[in-house]
Amino acid sequence: QGKFTLLRDTRTDGSFLVHHFLSFYLRAGCKVCFVALLQSFSHYSIVAQKLGVSLAAAKERGQLVFLEGLNSCLDLLFGEEEQPGQPSPLQFLSGSSSELRAFFDFVRVSLAPADGDSWKGPVLLVDDLSVLLSLGAAPVAVLDFIHYCRVSVCCQLKGNVVVLVHSNEDAEDEENELVVNSLCHHSDLILWAEGLATGFCKDVHGQIKIIKRLSLRQAEPDLVQIYQYKIQERNVSFFARGLSAAVL
């Protein structure tokens, strides 16, 4: 409850973690606000079906609020003039301000508890935050947005926030690194997916580092665990380093 989880990937695609969390929280009965900036609804829907969850049904019963970034962007650019009472969440694209206030309002409204809601804690899931930088949002604006989300979702509503970012030190993307490093300091749990240092392998797709913050007050070191994983059609299998099924 009230946890901020950061999903981070470097030189590999960590979106399998997003799919996992999405189906996990939906199955647990939480109300989920999913901000999907990079892929369309059908993509997630099809994968979720493989994992045993129906996104369309969840949407219908009000458990899932899905923001399809690509769609909203098109509506904003090519659609008719928006109604004054309902600003588009991606309003920062039109360039007037680089603040993500409208975006945050959208999140806040979607996760606000409504009457007759029987869902357990609210969850905000974002895939992925680095896209906001590509679209012209300032890094500080992105950090502010996350901060507001944390206050609203984690502290006030006692929910969880899970955010995916890409990071790659070689790319020299300072803005992105700034956002990622800052978020790392604020996270309770970091899941870091990376490609193997030794190179490409068919049986082991990468390694995942799990960094758990034990306590903010005492100077306890974070708990770090490293596993390797292989992604399959409907499942991801994790195993200790060097113990992949292909080797044993």
Place this chain on the structure above:
Amino acid sequence: LVFTEEDKYGLYSNLLFKYFLAEGIVCGHDLFVASAKEHPDNILKELPAPLLDDTYGKELGDEAAAVKSEDFQDSMKIAWRYQNLPKMEASPTTYTKFGHYYDVSKKMSPELCQSVKWHSFYLHEELSLEPKMKTCNMNSGYARLLQFIQRIISQEGFDGSDPQKKQRNVLRIGIQSLGSILWGDDVCCSDTPEDPHSLTKFLYVLRGLLRKSLSACIITVPAHLIQNKAIMERVTNLSDMVVGLESFIGSERETNPLYKDYHGLVHVRQIPRLNSLICDVSDTKDLAFRLKRKLFTIERLHLPPDLSDTVSRASKQDLAGSAKLLSSGCGAMAIGKKHLDF
């Protein structure tokens, strides 16, 4: 969204671009060609002629694993693209008959070209019109192109908006040399461009348009001119498939005896991962291309046997260096052939 990094002189990426369009014509898809460099009419006149002859396959004979990876076939009614990853079979009889073969030495006949509906966008002709959409601080050339594409998609019903249209077709979009100075974007000229977000915003909106309609798009970009690595990284994240072509012209590899059979390397930096948790990762990532008189092929990189000490040492370092650069997807590449150390 297929993102192609152009090779230095643009020769081979142009070829790939033309293949994509030619395949569209042969499959009966509608075409949309946009360019700021040469008039789309000229591009269309120079498409390679299709080889409708099956016996051509036999001509390739005992060569190892010649494959067609530039056939981008669309799957039925969905807006995404599935890339036919090169199948590395040893025997030529197991070709996957996916797409068509083309003869580079011949031009496509004008009748065949006219058989599909095509739209063109030549930047310099369109500059006079005013964009009607909110430009969102995007470069005006890009904004106009997006508006044009969106108009075509909705007018011709590629987004399913017209329920009366019985036969749904696919729109193949080809955009040449995006990001070059001709589009009014200085991302290729300086390390800190004036508007670093134009290109990425453009790609995001384009991605949205593609996802919402039955279209596929190939973009070629002079990536070797973009010095800002951050932008390249962001652009890679926004595309479904990223392929880089590195030609040997003018580099020291041209005379390197290891690469004598090839004209360049193909770097597959990203493969689409759509509608599933994983993507179909091929066995090897060492790919090279060569342009023969009639055929452009992409093959697995085969190194000739080591005959001398010096050759192997130079190549090892070379390949190790390039292997580091090719980290993508599932980590760095494994070298195709092992060198035995004596």
